[in-house]
Amino acid sequence: MSTRIKLIKLTLIGIRKNYVVSFKDGLNYISGPTQTGKTSILEMINYALGSKKHKDYIEIGQSCTSVELEIMIANKRYKIQRQLFDFEKKAKVYEWNKDKLEYSIDFKLLEIDGPSNENSLAAFLTDKVNLLNLKIANQPFSFRDIFKYSYLKQTEIDNENIMFEKIWHYDIKRKPTFEIIFNIYDQLLQELKNALKLKKEELSKLEIKLKGIREFLESIELEDFLSYVNEKNNLSNHKNERIIILNEIKDKGLLHNEITMQLQNNILFTKNQIIKIKKKISEQKEYINKLMILRNQYTSESERIELITEGYYKFNKYEFKFCPSCLQPLKEKINSECYLCGNKDVNLATEEILAYKHELKKLKTKKNNLIKYIDEEENNIKILEKEQIKFEIILTEYESELTHLHSKYVNPFIEKIEQLNYEIGSISKEIDQLEKNYQMIEKLHAIEKIYRDGMNQADEINEKIKNVEGKSQIKGNIISKLSGIFYDILDDFKLPKLSNAFIDGKRYLPYVRGKLYSELGSLGAVTLITMAYYLSILVLGSKDENNHLGLLMIDSPRSNLGANNKDGDDVFKDEDIFNSVIKFLIKLDEELGSEIQLIVINNGYPDFLDSKYIIKEFDGNGTRGVPYGLVDDINS
Incomplete structure (x- = not known):
């Protein structure tokens, strides 16, 4: 149902x-x-x-x-x-x-x-x-x-x-x-028909999107996930074959360690920096969780004080002839005595309420300041995440440079190495483009799912309409x-x-x-x-x-x-x-x-x-x- x-x-x-x-x-x-x-x-x-x-x-x-x-x-x-x-x-x-x-x-x-x-x-x-x-x-x-x-x-x-x-x-x-x-419901039938009309309009727009994406995928001969996997496997196998041949050729040459020592140190340093930043992010998130618990406590205390003050004013709207607790008759009120306790200093309760209000104002100020502080601390997480991304980019550059040095050093097989590097680079670009194209397949699948769900909903609404129209009861x-x-x-x-x-x-x-x-x-x-x-x-x-x-x-x-x-x-x-x-x-x-x-x-x-x-x-x-x-x- x-x-x-x-x-x-x-x-x-x-x-x-x-x-x-x-x-x-x-x-x-x-x-x-x-x-x-x-x-x-x-x-x-x-x-x-x-x-x-x-x-x-x-x-x-x-x-x-x-x-x-x-x-x-x-x-x-x-x-x-x-x-x-x-x-x-x-x-x-x-x-x-x-x-x-x-x-x-x-x-x-x-x-x-x-x-x-x-x-x-x-x-x-x-x-x-x-x-x-x-x-x-x-x-x-x-x-x-x-x-x-x-x-x-x-x-x-x-x-x-x-x-x-x-x-x-x-x-x-x-x-x-x-x-x-x-x-x-008297108007249910018409409302269901209106809902069905809107759902069909939504589906019509989705059909236009689906048509455009399908035509693009057909033009590049990449129409489904299976064709993507097959193509990527073929390219990856071709690339791996070239890498194996390249490594075999490189093993026959020599490369002095001093050329790459600094890059390797830089890579190690950068990796350590990324680890430290990830630890800071984790600690920061744990700290924010504790701040949120403190914010919850401020909220709880504020609501408690608001309940006390609200209860005081509501309670004092009434004149009692009997005690609401023990049901015994209360003594006649003398001047400004309190009905229940007989306290002559009735201003004392007012002073207490004012004190509660003052405390409530302080709590709300603390809570608002805490919320701002939490927002600032959450922003610090974003700053750390950006710093992490920056170091990850630097790490990628260092590793690419190291790979480049390994692939470009002079040895008796330099021409063959250059040719293999060129072929590996070309295949890598094809794989990158293939993955970008696959994102279109994922988008197609997502829209197709929305479309199927919409069609199912339209069918269900249509069934409701038929049921209401033909309801004998x-x-x-x-x-x-x-x-x-x-x-x-x-x-x-x-x-x-x-x-x-x-x-x-x-x-x-x-x-x-x-x-x-x-x-x-x-x-x-x-x-x-x-x-x-x-x-x-x-x-x-x-x-x-x-x-x-x-x-x-x-x-x-x-x-x-x-x-x-x-x-x-x-x-x-x-x-x-x-x-x-x-x-x-x-x-x-x-x-x-x-x-x-x-x-x-x-x-x-x-x-x-x-x-x-x-x-x-x-x-x-x-x-x-x-x-x-x-x-x-x-x-x-």
């Missing part, structure tokens, strides 16, 4: 080591206590897929410089790399080379921007799932819009605002995105199927008092017991309904020609369930309900494991969960034979 995405591997690039999480089809379970890095795994995936920023993670900031995410989209493999704690930096995208079984060294440098910017990561990903050039609510449709249905955050799993439907500027894109997933049928799946999932979850559960056909929101999910008054119920809602969209949206990404990441499904229930509803303190959720996820893996990918993180798991589903486990202290956290060497 053209819109499917599969996660292969997440790698945090560290200064001491790399931290890797590998994924598989079906259910991927990650377990561990709080503060072990579970949530950061999903956050880093979200960041690599185009989120404008990530949360402040102290251990990651102290240990890592960048994140890499390897993915599959429509049977094509890519690696996305983004720098951590520097949200303005462009993303690098590498494509997998099937022949060499590695990622190409070339990469696309993409901005973190909306899909209207064709050089953005959002545009790249939206194009790869064949949904580029669609517009909803007069705004470009983005990969990020559809990805919202693939990431159920910890802060949203019990939120009575599932898809931010209560915020109008989010809701305006939510409903059309839902319709695009199920191919029931009306919206009512889709909603009916979705509601059935939604009800069955809640039944598997053992939702107490389950009745009248469905997805509304107007706003596409879940109802249970005849009420909108947000009106049930139980966070335990909302947690189960939210998961069932996302899972039902995954199950139906991944079938046929629907446009779900086939991926769902769930953070902390145990929230408000079992022993962790925090909303006071004793019904949801039954551990059997949480176990029912896990059993359903296992059942889903058995039924659709090859078609979907589920990534679930949670604090612990029931005994019946098979170890094959657990891809990462942390224990918070490293005493049970498993790492204590994602960054598992922070104390070493």
